[in-house]
Amino acid sequence: MPFSRLCAAAAGLALTMTIVAVGISAANRSLTREAAARQRLINQAVMWSEIHLGLANSLSAVASRDNDARIRKLLEEHGVAPRAESGKAGAPATTPK
Secondary structure (H helix, E strand, O other), X not given: OHHHHHHHHHHHHHHHHHHHXXXXXXXXXXXXXXXXXXXXXXXXXXXXXXXXXXXXXHXXXXXXXXXXXXXXXHHHHOOEEOOOXXXXXXXXXXXXX
16 A cells, blocks of 8 residues: 555656646746847847948938038937048947937
């Protein structure tokens, strides 16, 4: 009789551990999906940052070339210092907000 109770207890423990392992595995998959989504967002942010920098450089060059006060004002409102009047190449300096 004690042996059958021991076997039943071991089987119950094994079943409980299996259920816990399945639950942990499901939670892990969910966290992995969430981490992958966040990584995609970070990668896209880097790509958009490069696009925005190129756009700011182009606008700054146009503002310098054409002496356009409206574009300069727009750039300054968004924290980008337009290029100098000479139109020399170089990335516009950004100012902290």
